Amino acid sequence: QDWTDVTAAYQCCVEIGLVSGAFNVEMKMTSAGPKLIEINARMGGFYLRDWIKEIYGVDLLRCVFMTACGIKPLINKPKPRFQMMGVMCVPSVHAPIFKNTQTYDLIKNLHTMGHIRYNAIEDEIDDVDFDTEEPMCNIAVHAGNVAQAKEKLLNFCTLFHLGTEEYDVNRFLGNFKENMI
Numbered sequence: 140q141d142w143t144d145v146t147a148a149y150q151c152c153v154e155i156g157l158v159s160g161a162f163n164v165e166m167k168m169t170s171a172g173p174k175l176i177e178i179n180a181r182m183g184g185f186y187l188r189d190w191i192k193e194i195y196g197v198d199l200l201r202c203v204f205m206t207a208c209g210i211k212p213l214i215n216k217p218k219p220r221f222q223m224m225g226v227m228c229v230p231s232v233h234a235p236i237f238k239n240t241q242t243y244d245l246i247k248n249l250h251t252m253g254h255i256r257y258n259a260i261e262d263e264i265d266d267v268d269f270d271t272e273e274p275m276c277n278i279a280v281h282a283g284n285v286a287q288a289k290e291k292l293l294n295f296c297t298l299f300h301l302g303t304e305e306y307d308v309n310r311f312l313g314n315f316k317e318n319m320i
Contacts, residue, residue, distance in 0.1 A: 143168070143172075143173065144166060144168060144173060147166060147172075147173035147175075148162075148164035148166060148173075151164055151166075151175050151178060152164065152178065155178070157178070157180070159206055160180065160203065160206055160207070161180075161181060161182045161199065161202075161203040161206075162178055162179065162180055162181075163178070163179040163181055163182060163183040163184075164177075164178050165177050165178075182199055182200070182203065184277075185258060185260060185277070186225070186256075186258035186277040186279075187199070188200050189256065189258055190223055190225075190256070190279065193220075193223070193256065193281070194219050194220055194221065194223055194281075195217035195218075195219060195220070196217060196220070197214055197217055202214065221281045221282060221283060221288075222281065222282055222283065222284055222285050222287070222288040223256065223279050223280070223281045223288065224279060224280060224281075224282075224285070224288040224289060224291075224292045224312070224315065225256065225277050225278055225279025225280070225292065226277070226278055226279075226292065226296060226301060226308055226311070227274040227276075227277050228274065228275050228276045228277070228278060228301065229272055229273075229274055229275065229306075230267070230268070230269040230270070230271060230272065230273075230275055231272060232301075232303055232305065232306040233275065233301060233306075234269045234275075236299060236300060236301065237264055237267070237275065237276075238264070238269075242299065243264055246278070246299070254280075255278055255279065255280055255295065256277075256278070256279040256280070256281065257276060257277075257278055258276060258277045258278075258279075259275065259276040260273070260274060260275055260276060261275070278295070278301070279292070280292045280295055285315055285316070289312050289315055292308070292312065293308065293309060293312065296308045
């Protein structure tokens with residue numbers, strides 16, 4: 140595994156004095172090396188805790204609380220159990236899909252059965268502000284490798300009409316290569 144991105148994120152934090160806690164480091168990997176976009180003193184996106192717990196079996200929030208209490212969490216280098224790949228859903232594109240009660244219930248049932256991972260911003264669809272461009276949820280699939288996850292996600296997005304000309308899921312996933320982690 141190439142740890143360039145992890146090492147770069149760690150070095151950025153250390154250089155500005157962040158040595159204990161949870162930090163969200165956003166970087167872009169370029170041909171000239173990693174480029175820092177921003178660092179936030181918080182955990183990353185709303186679904187990442189769930190993803191990491193599911194993939195690696197590590198609860199980052201628990202680790203953050205332990206660190207805040209001065210307890211160093213003991214984590215062996217976890218191995219990923221599978222690959223996970225997902226898309227963000229935004230109101231301008233996906234509102235009609237989630238306003239359809241049958242489709243919404245089917246998505247929730249697929250999550251309950253473990254076929255997909257559905258992380259919503261709001262607990263109830265009625266609480267979603269459909270007049271913004273803030274993400275409303277993340278839908279992900281898991282598979283044995285990147286190619287399988289990509290195919291599974293594309294199939295799901297096609298079946299549920301999550302991709303459109305403006306929201307080209309196939310293009311978004313084009314950067315994920317089969318030889319990735």
